[in-house]
Amino acid sequence: MVRPVQLLGQAIAYAVFAGVVGYLAASPAYTHLDPGLALIKLSFSHAGKHQGECRQRTPEELAKLAPNMRRPLDCPRGRLPLRVELVLDGELLYRGELSPSGLAGDGAAMAYRKFPVAPGRHHLAARLRDSDRSAGYDYEKEAEITLHPRQNFVIDFRPALGGFLFL
Amino acid sequence: MTGPRRVARAAFESVENGFDRAFGPDWNPLHQLGALGWFFYWITIVSGIYLYIFFDTGISQAYESLEYLTQVQWYAGGVMRSLHRYASDALIIVMMLHLVREYVMDRYRGARWFAWFTGVPLLWLVFACGISGYWMVWDILAQYIAIATTEWLDTLGIFGESIARNFLTPGTLSGRFFTLMVFIHIAVPLVMLLVMWIHILRQRNARVNPPVGLAAGTLAMLLVLSFIKPALSQAPADLGVVPAVIHLDWFYLAAYPLLDRVPGPVMWAIAFGVTLLLLLLPWLPPLRRRTPASVDLDNCNGCGRCVEDCPFSAVALQPRTDGAGFSQQAVVANELCTSCGICVGACPTSTPFRRTTALIPGIDLPDLRIQAMRDTMLAAASGLSGKARVLVYGCDQGPDLSRLRSPGVAVLRLPCIAMLPPSFFDFIITRHHADGVFLTGCAEGDCHYRLGIQWTEQRLAGERDPYLRKRVPRERIGEFWSGLTHGKRLERELADFQAGLGSLPPVRRRAVEHTSEGDVRHG
Numbered sequence: 001m002v003r004p005v006q007l008l009g010q011a012i013a014y015a016v017f018a019g020v021v022g023y024l025a026a027s028p029a030y031t032h033l034d035p036g037l038a039l040i041k042l043s044f045s046h047a048g049k050h051q052g053e054c055r056q057r058t059p060e061e062l063a064k065l066a067p068n069m070r071r072p073l074d075c076p077r078g079r080l081p082l083r084v085e086l087v088l089d090g091e092l093l094y095r096g097e098l099s100p101s102g103l104a105g106d107g108a109a110m111a112y113r114k115f116p117v118a119p120g121r122h123h124l125a126a127r128l129r130d131s132d133r134s135a136g137y138d139y140e141k142e143a144e145i146t147l148h149p150r151q152n153f154v155i156d157f158r159p160a161l162g163g164f165l166f167l
Numbered sequence: 168m169t170g171p172r173r174v175a176r177a178a179f180e181s182v183e184n185g186f187d188r189a190f191g192p193d194w195n196p197l198h199q200l201g202a203l204g205w206f207f208y209w210i211t212i213v214s215g216i217y218l219y220i221f222f223d224t225g226i227s228q229a230y231e232s233l234e235y236l237t238q239v240q241w242y243a244g245g246v247m248r249s250l251h252r253y254a255s256d257a258l259i260i261v262m263m264l265h266l267v268r269e270y271v272m273d274r275y276r277g278a279r280w281f282a283w284f285t286g287v288p289l290l291w292l293v294f295a296c297g298i299s300g301y302w303m304v305w306d307i308l309a310q311y312i313a314i315a316t317t318e319w320l321d322t323l324g325i326f327g328e329s330i331a332r333n334f335l336t337p338g339t340l341s342g343r344f345f346t347l348m349v350f351i352h353i354a355v356p357l358v359m360l361l362v363m364w365i366h367i368l369r370q371r372n373a374r375v376n377p378p379v380g381l382a383a384g385t386l387a388m389l390l391v392l393s394f395i396k397p398a399l400s401q402a403p404a405d406l407g408v409v410p411a412v413i414h415l416d417w418f419y420l421a422a423y424p425l426l427d428r429v430p431g432p433v434m435w436a437i438a439f440g441v442t443l444l445l446l447l448l449p450w451l452p453p454l455r456r457r458t459p460a461s462v463d464l465d466n467c468n469g470c471g472r473c474v475e476d477c478p479f480s481a482v483a484l485q486p487r488t489d490g491a492g493f494s495q496q497a498v499v500a501n502e503l504c505t506s507c508g509i510c511v512g513a514c515p516t517s518t519p520f521r522r523t524t525a526l527i528p529g530i531d532l533p534d535l536r537i538q539a540m541r542d543t544m545l546a547a548a549s550g551l552s553g554k555a556r557v558l559v560y561g562c563d564q565g566p567d568l569s570r571l572r573s574p575g576v577a578v579l580r581l582p583c584i585a586m587l588p589p590s591f592f593d594f595i596i597t598r599h600h601a602d603g604v605f606l607t608g609c610a611e612g613d614c615h616y617r618l619g620i621q622w623t624e625q626r627l628a629g630e631r632d633p634y635l636r637k638r639v640p641r642e643r644i645g646e647f648w649s650g651l652t653h654g655k656r657l658e659r660e661l662a663d664f665q666a667g668l669g670s671l672p673p674v675r676r677r678a679v680e681h682t683s684e685g686d687v688r689h690g
Contacts, residue, residue, distance in 0.1 A: 002191075006189050006190075006191075009185075009188060009189025009190075010189050010190060010384060012189075013186065013189055013190070013196070014384060014385075014387075014388040015388075017257070017260075017388065018253075018388050018391065018392040020260070021253050021256045021257055021260070021392065021418075022253070022392050022395070022396045024256070024416070024417040024418060025252060025253065025256050025398070025416050025417075025418065026399075026414040026415070027414060027417075029412050029413065029414050029415075030412070030413050030414075030415045030424055031411065031412050032311060032409070032410055032411060032412070032413055032424075032427065033409050033410075033411040034411065035411040035412060038409075039409045041335070043329065043331070043332055043335055045328060045332070101324075101327075107327075110321075110328075110329055112318065112321065112329055112331060150408050150409045150411050151407065151408065151409070152336075152406060152408060152409045154335050154336050156335065167335075167336050167338075
């Protein structure tokens, strides 16, 4: 026979358990980003130029290759690293060298960086070098942008669409 | 058991004593953590099936379908959604407590490594279930989880393309993503069920259902919580906006804030490192195992009582190999044997009445043979004096019994209390070696070897074979399952028992002192 005091004890235990579950299921709130800031996200995947000059294969050379491997250009496998620069309102936001992926360094280089910034009007410049030139950049885009609090402003890079995309 | 572990176990038992007072030993939630885990699992499955009927896969449809369930169909879908969430949260609590408790109670090493080892992957699976579930809601919490998880996965460097780029802008998100999530959220629980089954594979009579009363109370608690604080979605996801302030489910997502502060590879190293450590824990250090039980075919007729009673499925019946006139024989799987001796207590040939032949039972513990048990008992009993002579039997996992010793009280220890065959009580009491036998050991409802206390009580109550013979006055057998924390009360209970022996009618002395009963093989 369960005594009333036992029932009370059980009720308290259940209430405490439910309280813990109910509270921690959604509290306390976590601040992932200051709501007063915006976020600039640089994200792209792009393969740099090959580390050396490509050579046109002769018809004889192509004929010797298996049909599925008959690529007209014979290029060195490794690719060059990318050099990327972001400048916000004249101040350097990011400058880095992105290595090609893959064990042989023959894959695309990938960028994924996040920069919390103050909202408002800004001048943004994005630059990228994917060749072996010693100075300057192969791609560059500048724009006046207006950021709202908590805005997710994306900088993508797609050479087929002309280079940098501000989204 | 080492000092720190003994202290930790005593601390656990102290908390459990409080639950014992409210729930009783049989309903004590801390004794039912594994069973409660199963119970919460089934609640999430049933409620999940209901939610799935109404869930719509699609970038905006997912959120809308859950809003319909929560707001319009609040009385059914809303309750189911809340049950789904809270039961899965409760599952985390009991799972973690179960893990810590089994470690503290030293029930993860030696022959018991298997349950521990197979429990570790369950941690990953449970978290994968929970995280994928939150992902499907596609509110700002889901958006945060999706981005943080894929960013973390990208740091592994094994994916050709960045997965996180799928969540770069609203335009990069595909509706197929939700189909994938539904698949994961259904497939992972099914895998989990398989692993849960493997997890308990070596346990005989594994508790996969909590007692009805505890289950009813727990379900009622979840229902009340679901009505008081229904599970809700947060604002709909928008990849153009960063989820800034998020209401996390800390049971599943407590590690996510770390991803904002600790590099992804370091987090992977921590996750894999902790997993590896947990997997190796049964051998860090390994348990110093006693010699497993061994079968003596000359005294085994393959009755199967040891098979029925072994809590770890270490004994099995196999076709006879010695040409004796029985069809089967008991065989011990050494790697599964915990050397608890419960099988010895179940063997009908483990009877101390045997005098004309050597006391060799069908199954015995090489490190503590039944012959030695009888000799030790007789030696201890011969030193007793007074009008209420008591033999106290405790187990290796129980409290220190040395302070119970007195001229009228002798103390004996066994690996598990269920190693003591009922015939020993008969022998001690009807042969007047002592006036009473007192049993103690692990806390009630929490036998270290799972079923020792239960089997002992059933044997004494005449509910389980081998039975205590009716000629043995039951009131001359006392018991108090003290655990580590009830030392004082144990002394009182023993004193009361001893005092009560004086008022009992005398036990009829048996006419035949030396008998050959037990020499025959019991079928």
